[in-house]
Amino acid sequence: MRVRWNHFKLLLFWLTVLAVLAFEAEARKRVRIGLHKNPEPIEENIKNELKTLSIKHNLNVDDTKAKTKTDTKVPGSKVATLENLYNTEYYTTLGFGNPPQDLKVLIDTGSANLWVLSSKCPDSVAPCANRIKYNSSASTTYRAINTAFNIAYGSNSEEGPIALSGFQSQDTVNFAGYSIKNQIFAEITNAPETAFLKSQLDGILGLGFASIAINSITPPFYNLMAQGLVNRSVFSIYLNRNGTNAINGGELILGGSDSGLYSGCLTYVPVSSAGYWQFTMTSANLNGFQFCENCEAILDVGTSLIVVPEQVLDTINQILGVLNPTASNGVFLVDCSSIGDLPDIVFTVARRKFPLKSSDYVLRYGNTCVSGFTSMNGNSLLILGEIFLGAYYTTYDIVYKLIGLAPAIH
Numbered sequence: 001m002r003v004r005w006n007h008f009k010l011l012l013f014w015l016t017v018l019a020v021l022a023f024e025a026e027a028r029k030r031v032r033i034g035l036h037k038n039p040e041p042i043e044e045n046i047k048n049e050l051k052t053l054s055i056k057h058n059l060n061v062d063d064t065k066a067k068t069k070t071d072t073k074v075p076g077s078k079v080a081t082l083e084n085l086y087n088t089e090y091y092t093t094l095g096f097g098n099p100p101q102d103l104k105v106l107i108d109t110g111s112a113n114l115w116v117l118s119s120k121c122p123d124s125v126a127p128c129a130n131r132i133k134y135n136s137s138a139s140t141t142y143r144a145i146n147t148a149f150n151i152a153y154g155s156n157s158e159e160g161p162i163a164l165s166g167f168q169s170q171d172t173v174n175f176a177g178y179s180i181k182n183q184i185f186a187e188i189t190n191a192p193e194t195a196f197l198k199s200q201l202d203g204i205l206g207l208g209f210a211s212i213a214i215n216s217i218t219p220p221f222y223n224l225m226a227q228g229l230v231n232r233s234v235f236s237i238y239l240n241r242n243g244t245n246a247i248n249g250g251e252l253i254l255g256g257s258d259s260g261l262y263s264g265c266l267t268y269v270p271v272s273s274a275g276y277w278q279f280t281m282t283s284a285n286l287n288g289f290q291f292c293e294n295c296e297a298i299l300d301v302g303t304s305l306i307v308v309p310e311q312v313l314d315t316i317n318q319i320l321g322v323l324n325p326t327a328s329n330g331v332f333l334v335d336c337s338s339i340g341d342l343p344d345i346v347f348t349v350a351r352r353k354f355p356l357k358s359s360d361y362v363l364r365y366g367n368t369c370v371s372g373f374t375s376m377n378g379n380s381l382l383i384l385g386e387i388f389l390g391a392y393y394t395t396y397d398i399v400y401k402l403i404g405l406a407p408a409i410h
C-alpha cells in the first residue's frame with residue numbers, strides 16, 4: 001500500500017502546536033488562579049483562546065468590500081469559498097447526493113482522493129462520534145460500489161503510519177455551484193483516534209494529479225472537466241491570512257483565475273513530475289544561506305508550514321534563533337519580540353524572486369510565536385505549505401501541467 005505522508009503529518013504538527021499552546025495557557029492559568037477545579041478539556045481551552053484572538057484580528061475586516069468588488073474572474077469560472085481555521089487549515093463545503101448533504105472537507109493539493117466519514121461508521125468508533133457523516137440511504141442519486149478503500153498516511157509520531165479504511169461509493173457532488181455526476185469517493189468507516197480527527201474535517205478533497213489517486217479513482221476536478229462544467233483545465237487558490245474566518249477564509253476558483261486577487265503577472269513554471277504539484281525551484285536563500293539550487297519543490301495546500309529537507313533545518317533554526325532547537329515534535333518557537341529583526345527568505349522560481357517576510361513565515365498566537373519551518377523524517381522535497389500560499393496566489397493547470405504564481409493581494 002502506498003504510504004502518503006505529507007498532509008496529515010502537518011496536521012499532526014498543527015495539533016502539536018495546539019498542545020504546546022495549551023500547555024502554556026494552562027501554565028499561565030495556574031499562575032493566575034492556582035489549581036483549576038474543573039478544567040475544560042485542554043484543547044477546548046486553547047481553541048477558545050485562539051478563536052478570541054482570531055476574532056480580535058478580524059475586527060477590521062470589511063467583508064462588504066470583498067463582496068462588492070468588481071468581478072475579475074475568468075468568464076465561466078466559479079468560486080468555492082474557503083473557511084480558514086487558525087491560518088493552518090483551509091476547508092470548503094461539498095454537497096453530497098440528493099438532497100445535498102453538506103460536508104466540510106480539507107482542501108489538499110498533495111493528494112488526489114476524495115473521502116468523507118461514513119454514517120456506517122458507528123458512534124462507538126471514537127473518531128466517528130459526534131461527527132457529520134455522509135449517509136447514502138438518504139440520497140436518491142447514490143450508487144453502491146463497495147470496493148474496499150485503504151489509505152495510509154505516514155507520520156512523525158510514535159504511532160507510525162495512520163491507516164484509514166472504508167469502501168467506495170458513487171454519488172453527485174455539488175462543488176461551488178457545479179454538480180458533478182457519478183463522482184466516486186471513499187466512505188471511511190475505520191480510523192484510529194489520532195490527533196487529526198480532532199480537527200474539524202469531515203473529509204479531504206484531493207486536488208493532486210490522478211496519477212497519485214488511490215485505486216485510480218478519477219478525482220473531482222478531472223470529472224468537472226470531463227463533464228464539460230469548466231472549459232479551462234485550471235483551478236487557482238487564494239488564502240486569507242486573517243485567522244479563523246468561516247466565510248471569508250479564501251477562494252478556490254474552478255475553471256480559471258481571478259486577476260483581482262494578485263498583483264503583477266503570473267510567473268509560470270512547468271510541473272516537473274505530475275503527481276504532486278511539483279516543480280524545479282531555482283534557489284532558496286535565507287540571509288546568505290542558500291539551501292536549494294534547482295531543487296524539487298511542491299505546492300501543498302493541506303500542509304500548514306514550510307517543510308525543508310532535514311539537513312538544512314538546523315541552520316535555519318540557528319538563523320532564526322529558535323528557542324527550542326532540540327524539540328522532537330517539529331514545532332519550533334521564536335521570540336516574538338525578535339520577529340522584526342528576522343531576515344526575509346527569498347525563493348526564486350524561474351527568474352523571479354518570491355520573498356517571504358518574517359511576518360509571513362512566523363505564526364503568532366498571542367505571546368507564542370511559531371516558526372514556519374519544519375522538517376520530516378525521510379523527506380527531501382521542499383514543501384511549500386500555507387505559509388507560502390498565503391503570500392502567493394497560485395494557479396494549477398492540470399492538462400498543460402503548468403503552475404502559475406504571483407503576489408497575493410491582501
Ligand SMILES: *[C@@H]1O[C@H](CO)[C@@H](O)[C@H](O)[C@H]1NC(C)=O
Nearest residue numbers: 057060061062066240242410
Ligand atoms: C485582513 O486584515 C487586514 C488587517 O486587519 C485588512 O486590512 C484586510 O482587508 C483583511 N482582508 C480581508 C480579505 O478580509
Ligand SMILES: *[C@@H]1O[C@H](CO)[C@@H](O)[C@H](O)[C@H]1NC(C)=O
Nearest residue numbers: 074075076077230231232255
Ligand atoms: C467558458 O464558458 C462560459 C460559459 O459557457 C463562457 O461564458 C466563456 O466564454 C467560456 N470561456 C472560454 C475561455 O471558452
Ligand SMILES: *[C@@H]1O[C@H](CO)[C@@H](O)[C@H](O)[C@H]1NC(C)=O
Nearest residue numbers: 119120134135136137138139
Ligand atoms: C440515514 O438516512 C436514512 C434515510 O433517511 C435514515 O433512516 C437513517 O436513520 C440514517 N442513518 C443514520 C446513521 O443517520
